[in-house]
Amino acid sequence: MARLIDIAQQAGVSEATVSRVLNGRAGVHEATRQNVLDVARRLGRGALPGDRSAEPLVGVLVPDLDNQVFTAWAERIEAELFERGASALVALRARTAEREREILQRFLQIGAEAIIVISGHHAQQQGPVDHYREVTAAGVPLVLVNGVREDLDAAFLSTDDEHAVRAVLVHLQDLGHRRVGLAVGDEHTWPVREKLRVFEDVTASWDEEPQPVAFTDFSYAGGYEAARDLVERGVTAIVCGSDVMAAGALEGIRSLGREVPGDVSVVGYDDVFWASLTNPPLTTVRQAVGSIARAAVRTALGGGEESRRPARTEVVVRPQLVVRGSTAAAPGAAASMDR
């Protein structure tokens, strides 16, 4: 760290002036103040009071950007932070819990005021959480999006998967579908377990046999594979865990010579930008990205010293079913549409 005298010499002012500027006191001409800050910054003085580049910094960790819904999270969170005079630094893809820990430590080292983690290892059923405790122990607010753990004093924000899956299944039932498949990724993650629980609960009364489920992964290839599997198990509709999977499902269904939605209906999840552009456009679940981003930032930045002490909170935000062209009446069930 540069000494006051170094900065004073380079800036051509007194040490007292440098001290006034660095301590954010008034009574220094603006041009002088800017000059001192410039020199101090150049000499590596670190965070500077009264310096706009020293605005509060929030670390944001997203799992990957392949799924555009994570991009949308990062984008909205940055916009919310900017409106509140804070800025975001985003890290991507904590491939392992150890890597996630390194990233969180990095955020602490660079002085993050708060950390927001989207679909992190907290969403794994057995994922270690000690590295999250290091964050809360340091007094830094921690906001975990998608995935709830009972054993952490963090703020949890998630989409109401129960509401979403129920709304999708009611929609498909209204269209006469009685054999519906669920296509999701790793069953050990929180969002998959939530969706599976509700799916099994709702469809239990439909038939003696349970409705089929395909566990692949949240990718285009995963959707393609799951759809082929589920179609061969006789479904007339497929509920996918993401729009990316749903896009893959469209191709998987066609690869078997079936039509969407004539033979098989497809429902996505997320409502990413391109969900309305596919052929046919995807019926999907619109996550309330804006609401959750706003809540995440409000929680992260808190309302003052008092509220900055980490405490466990849990907020669930209700998503919305968006009906487009990829769902239609089940084959032979057209009559039930006429009612």
Add this chain to the structure above:
Amino acid sequence: MARLIDIAQQAGVSEATVSRVLNGRAGVHEATRQNVLDVARRLGRGALPGDRSAEPLVGVLVPDLDNQVFTAWAERIEAELFERGASALVALRARTAEREREILQRFLQIGAEAIIVISGHHAQQQGPVDHYREVTAAGVPLVLVNGVREDLDAAFLSTDDEHAVRAVLVHLQDLGHRRVGLAVGDEHTWPVREKLRVFEDVTASWDEEPQPVAFTDFSYAGGYEAARDLVERGVTAIVCGSDVMAAGALEGIRSLGREVPGDVSVVGYDDVFWASLTNPPLTTVRQAVGSIARAAVRTALGGGEESRRPARTEVVVRPQLVVRGSTAAAPGAAASMDR
């Protein structure tokens, strides 16, 4: 910053051991080493030698994530850095040059080894560049993607727009199109000026009248508006500056009761994930994101002390035309297809 003695006391070891660990020397049991690093990290010792969280950090600035091609850049750059044992912190959306400067300063403050800026203010015709000089003056390598400035000692990487626009126009000419429109964003940006220059150059010989150009913005709405304008000016094909614009163009053309590609052909730019999923799938220009990301990271991390001195370099990477369903023979030009 914590003193050695504080760390030693908390970790239950001697100050000499702490010193050995922090200076990355051998001869300390691994469990002890980890424990000391943990304590040091918790006490805020900052970057730690031999500590994997102290791996080289590269700051990456992307303009926004609405256009998925920027997401793809960030994603590939992170992957390349990870392979080389480095990590990325990503900042979004430098809305103004002043904001861009703050972000670059933040990267310097947190000890970034290098900075990669994608489509930054350097891509503006009149954009200020002094804040880039502050980075190079600090001896930190600066890599600027998309957009070339003569007056900066940075590494410039960009897509060969000339090659791309020529390939697109040859394709459309082969399909019998003689009245082609260009739909792009702000004409004061480098990628737009490049595309415009080549477009005018190639089409100059087609007709006495220049081919029409619509300047809107690189968004869905921008593509929609530009397409309606260009169709009313009699074009049979539209070359868009991005896939997002092309998606908007598909809707704009249909809103006038015309078909794609029967009445009007559409070409995108970028080949984002969903470009093959639209109806019809987009003919587009595939940016060599992987090659450019690799080159950016290689340049950023350099090959050793010697090569880390910033020097002006310029690399242009050739993109590829991907022909899909959104382009077809011009109306009445079917004969030329049969040759």
